[in-house]
Amino acid sequence: MERIRERVIQIYGNLVSLLQKCIFCILSVGPIPNHIAFIMDGNRRFAKKCKLMEGAGHKVGFSALMSMLKYCYEFGVRYVTVYAFSIENFKRSPEEVQSLMDLMLKKIEEILKKQSIVNRYGVRVIFSGNLKLLSEPVRLAAERAMLATAKNSKAVLSICVAYTSTNEIMHAVQESCEEKWDEITLLNSSGAGYGLISLGGYEQDEMDHLIKLTDIEKHMYMAAAPDPDIIIRTSGETRLSNFLLWQSANCYLYSPSVLWPEIGFRQFLWAILNFQQIHFYLDKLRKQS
Numbered sequence: 155m156e157r158i159r160e161r162v163i164q165i166y167g168n169l170v171s172l173l174q175k176c177i178f179c180i181l182s183v184g185p186i187p188n189h190i191a192f193i194m195d196g197n198r199r200f201a202k203k204c205k206l207m208e209g210a211g212h213k214v215g216f217s218a219l220m221s222m223l224k225y226c227y228e229f230g231v232r233y234v235t236v237y238a239f240s241i242e243n244f245k246r247s248p249e250e251v252q253s254l255m256d257l258m259l260k261k262i263e264e265i266l267k268k269q270s271i272v273n274r275y276g277v278r279v280i281f282s283g284n285l286k287l288l289s290e291p292v293r294l295a296a297e298r299a300m301l302a303t304a305k306n307s308k309a310v311l312s313i314c315v316a317y318t319s320t321n322e323i324m325h326a327v328q329e330s331c332e333e334k335w336d337e338i339t340l341l342n343s344s345g346a347g348y349g350l351i352s353l354g355g356y357e358q359d360e361m362d363h364l365i366k367l368t369d370i371e372k373h374m375y376m377a378a379a380p381d382p383d384i385i386i387r388t389s390g391e392t393r394l395s396n397f398l399l400w401q402s403a404n405c406y407l408y409s410p411s412v413l414w415p416e417i418g419f420r421q422f423l424w425a426i427l428n429f430q431q432i433h434f435y436l437d438k439l440r441k442q443s
């Protein structure tokens with residue numbers, strides 16, 4: 155009896171994934187987003203709703219993330235970014251911070267296994283954020299994961315930890331200033347007389363040594379990924395909460411009302427359909443003007 159039950163579940167699973175593949179095939183007639191970012195909101199509320207311990211909400215949240223990654227990579231999305239732990243999250247109780255870090259450590263080991271989604275889809279993993287703020291075991295595990303997947307080139311997963319957008323921008327501006335300062339110091343040692351900021355009009359060769367947009371973008375934690383096409387934030391919230399502020403100027407925000415652990419194929423499909431509809435509308439407007 156048990157074997158029949160297992161077989162039925164297996165057949166059902168195969169049928170569902172066949173149906174999903176057919177839907178992806180039809181959808182891929184339209185534009186496929188290159189980059190989807192997720193704000194995984196509502197893990198604790200889910201735990202409360204299901205009368206589970208707080209930490210269990212994050213565990214189910216991680217499984218939901220794995221399903222979303224599978225849909226993204228099956229559909230052909232090349233870049234996925236997740237907001238896993240913000241700098242603000244360090245202000246939560248020491249017990250919750252510790253349990254989240256323990257979970258992160260365990261899950262990093264899991265995603266490095268041979269059969270994991272990361273290896274199945276050839277995903278390069280990048281940890282983006284102020285990694286110096288992490289405890290040594292987590293930082294070392296993150297570095298190990300980045301090194302182990304560095305040669306994967308089919309897709310990219312950016313995991314934002316110890317991240318906020320304002321911190322990222324500040325870091326990029328500081329690095330750009332330091333880089334330019336070194337350049338100018340070198341030139342001035344040969345008597346050129348340049349400065350980072352000039353009060354008067356700029357000569358062309360002076361302009362070449364001012365900080366440009368591309369200098370700042372090169373030093374962003376998210377430099378390896380293009381700007382996101384869609385940001386999905388669960389639990390009906392439409393705030394960005396200091397996530398990808400620099401990169402989201404032209405991005406579509408989708409906020410389904412489900413909590414993060416409840417997100418599934420339906421929400422993924424809806425996000426894609428809405429994105430494609432906006433894409434077609436903007437294309438039409440562009441052609442008319």
Ligand SMILES: CC(C)=CCC/C(C)=C/CC/C(C)=C/COP(=O)(O)OP(=O)(O)O
Nearest residue numbers: 194195196197198199215216238258261262
């Ligand atoms: C390796 C890896 C990628 C691990 C990721 C683990 C994971 C699922 C982290 C999510 C953490 C988090 C702060 C979620 C937000 O829900 P919340 O706690 O703010 O819930 P609430 O909105 O109900 O309070």
